[in-house]
Amino acid sequence: MSKQQEVDFLIIGSGIAGLTYALKVADHGTVAIITKADEDESNTKYAQGGIAAVLVPSDSFEKHIADTLIAGDGECDEKIVRIVVTEGSERVRELIEWGTDFDRKPDGNYDLAREGGHSEHRILHHKDVTGLEIETTLLEQIHAHKNITMHTHYFAVDVITQHHLGVEVKRGMEGIECYGAYVLNLQTKEIETILARTTLMATGGAGHVYKTTTNPKIATGDGVAMVYRAKGNVANMEYIQFHPTALYNPGEHPCFLISEAVRGFGGILKNEDGEEFMHLYDERKSLAPRDIVARAIDNEMKKRGEESMFLDCHDCDKDAFINHFPNIYKKCLSIGIDTATKMIPVVPACHYMCGGIHVDENGCSSIANLYAVGECASTGLHGANRLASNSLLEALVFAHRAAKHSVDNLSSRTFNSTVPNWNAEGTTQPNEMILITENLNELQNVMSNYVGIVRSNQRLKRAMDRLRIIYGETEALYGRTVLSQKLCELRNLINVAYIIVKAAMVNPENKGLHYNLDNILS
Ligand code: FAD
Ligand code: SIN
Numbered sequence: 001m002s003k004q005q006e007v008d009f010l011i012i013g014s015g016i017a018g019l020t021y022a023l024k025v026a027d028h029g030t031v032a033i034i035t036k037a038d039e040d041e042s043n044t045k046y047a048q049g050g051i052a053a054v055l056v057p058s059d060s061f062e063k064h065i066a067d068t069l070i071a072g073d074g075e076c077d078e079k080i081v082r083i084v085v086t087e088g089s090e091r092v093r094e095l096i097e098w099g100t101d102f103d104r105k106p107d108g109n110y111d112l113a114r115e116g117g118h119s120e121h122r123i124l125h126h127k128d129v130t131g132l133e134i135e136t137t138l139l140e141q142i143h144a145h146k147n148i149t150m151h152t153h154y155f156a157v158d159v160i161t162q163h164h165l166g167v168e169v170k171r172g173m174e175g176i177e178c179y180g181a182y183v184l185n186l187q188t189k190e191i192e193t194i195l196a197r198t199t200l201m202a203t204g205g206a207g208h209v210y211k212t213t214t215n216p217k218i219a220t221g222d223g224v225a226m227v228y229r230a231k232g233n234v235a236n237m238e239y240i241q242f243h244p245t246a247l248y249n250p251g252e253h254p255c256f257l258i259s260e261a262v263r264g265f266g267g268i269l270k271n272e273d274g275e276e277f278m279h280l281y282d283e284r285k286s287l288a289p290r291d292i293v294a295r296a297i298d299n300e301m302k303k304r305g306e307e308s309m310f311l312d313c314h315d316c317d318k319d320a321f322i323n324h325f326p327n328i329y330k331k332c333l334s335i336g337i338d339t340a341t342k343m344i345p346v347v348p349a350c351h352y353m354c355g356g357i358h359v360d361e362n363g364c365s366s367i368a369n370l371y372a373v374g375e376c377a378s379t380g381l382h383g384a385n386r387l388a389s390n391s392l393l394e395a396l397v398f399a400h401r402a403a404k405h406s407v408d409n410l411s412s413r414t415f416n417s418t419v420p421n422w423n424a425e426g427t428t429q430p431n432e433m434i435l436i437t438e439n440l441n442e443l444q445n446v447m448s449n450y451v452g453i454v455r456s457n458q459r460l461k462r463a464m465d466r467l468r469i470i471y472g473e474t475e476a477l478y479g480r481t482v483l484s485q486k487l488c489e490l491r492n493l494i495n496v497a498y499i500i501v502k503a504a505m506v507n508p509e510n511k512g513l514h515y516n517l518d519n520i521l522s
Contacts, residue, residue: 017374047131072383236355384512
């Protein structure tokens with residue numbers, strides 16, 4: 001890539017959101033996808049359970065809509081829920097036409113699984129590696145399109161706005177515009193300028209803001225932080241989803257996920273003594289929505305002083321289990337657990353960011369020419385808690401909508417040729433990497449200890465006080481050193497942590513994933 005280039009569509013991120021959008025705009029202009037690791041590295045690649053969609057007559061849009069609204073605990077935007085559920089089936093059929101292979105039963109019908117919070121079997125899956133199947137299929141389509149260029153190991157540092165032209169940009173100001181992005185070429189270490197008529201943020205989640213997460217290491221909240229720094233709007237950031245059943249395997253980071261579909265298949269949550277406990281918390285027991293199950297496990301662990309709870313799969317048919325969950329079975333076996341005879345130790349782990357960059361029904365952010373789709377966006381679908389397997393669906397539906405809106409508006413958008421190249425004057429090579437690693441550890445400890453599944457006013461205040469110190473130190477380092485991926489990611493994680501804590505501090509209600517002890521007491 002040359003130091004400055006122009007593309008019609010700039011896409012930051014190569015998970016389901018970025019790739020689907022790329023395929024849909026590529027017939028209308030030049031497309032550059034930049035992605036900070038290998039092209040397939042993404043949360044998408046690790047999705048296990050599958051994708052929820054209404055495809056059979058025994059199910060209905062109304063049932064899926066109701067399940068989504070119940071999980072979201074009164075905080076979903078019903079209009080958006082209706083859009084995603086009703087348009088979702090068509091988008092899933094498109095994914096199948098592109099070549100995605102979802103499992104079928106011997107009679108030829110799709111083998112639909114069930115997960116927590118769903119009233120029906122409606123999860124399409126490919127064994128327990130659904131995300132890998134989707135990511136591989138999309139990448140095959142991407143490689144076949146002549147208008148799309150994939151730039152791997154390119155790290156987006158900031159979106160370009162009037163701020164970079166010397167104009168003061170303030171939060172809440174009307175008319176902020178995006179002209180593209182500054183990106184760090186991780187091979188040459190140079191910062192390049194990509195000018196774009198339309199930019200899509202598809203950078204995924206922020207699991208690494210916590211010490212324990214199911215997310216791969218790319219999930220550092222870069223998109224949310226970039227948009228927040230550019231004074232764009234973000235929403236719902238206090239709603240961080242902890243998956244109840246990550247494999248408890250001390251020292252493994254990120255955590256391996258034990259899909260919720262295992263509980264849909266008959267796995268039952270128990271304590272170390274083999275006693276069930278979920279009936280004490282919810283009549284849906286092991287299949288209650290995630291916020292309830294995660295809090296129940298957290299509570300049982302604290303009450304009993306134990307490091308994990310367990311998933312008992314003894315009663316599942318062994319061959320059928322291995323057939324549906326080959327990857328999970330193999331992983332458990334690799335650490336000495338045969339799921340047919342031993343219970344799987346599980347703990348909650350940070351899994352999904354329900355909030356993000358605030359967008360409208362076409363994926364438009366509050367900044368002109370800038371869209372956001374996928375986990376980095378807050379559409380209103382998930383409310384206070386995401387229903388299992390709704391996020392892949394949301395990414396497909398919003399990629400389609402954002403692509404249509406982008407193409408329809410392309411002719412009115414021009415390149416801004418007055419954008420200057422990145423100015424690295426006065427910075428020197430970092431010789432204190434320890435400052436970055438220590439601040440990252442501290443940040444993750446603060447967030448895990450004070451802003452986890454159960455919060456309190458005192459914990460949140462303590463977190464904010466600590467964050468201010470880490471923020472000050474990191475900004476000082478950022479100002480004087482040559483940019484590196486690690487430093488930028490730390491800075492982004494601090495930004496995201498700050499937004500989460502601030503949102504949690506001002507939310508007086510316990511809804512879904514936000515649970516503050518002082519809200520109950522006051
Ligand atoms: P991602 O797939 O995470 O892609 C983000 C992309 O952005 C990556 O390519 C990344 O490298 C790139 N990127 C990030 N920052 C930068 C930067 N600064 N510069 C350049 N590139 C950048 N959801 C379901 O619906 N069903 C499931 O079964 C399911 N299972 C899951 C299992 C696991 C273990 C995990 C972690 C998540 C699961 N989810 C599931 C959630 C779902 O996978 C994600 O929400 C979804 O895949 C997000 O897609 P995305 O395209 O928005 O982001
Ligand atoms: C899982 O398989 O449990 C993950 C599903 C999801 O996050 O939607």
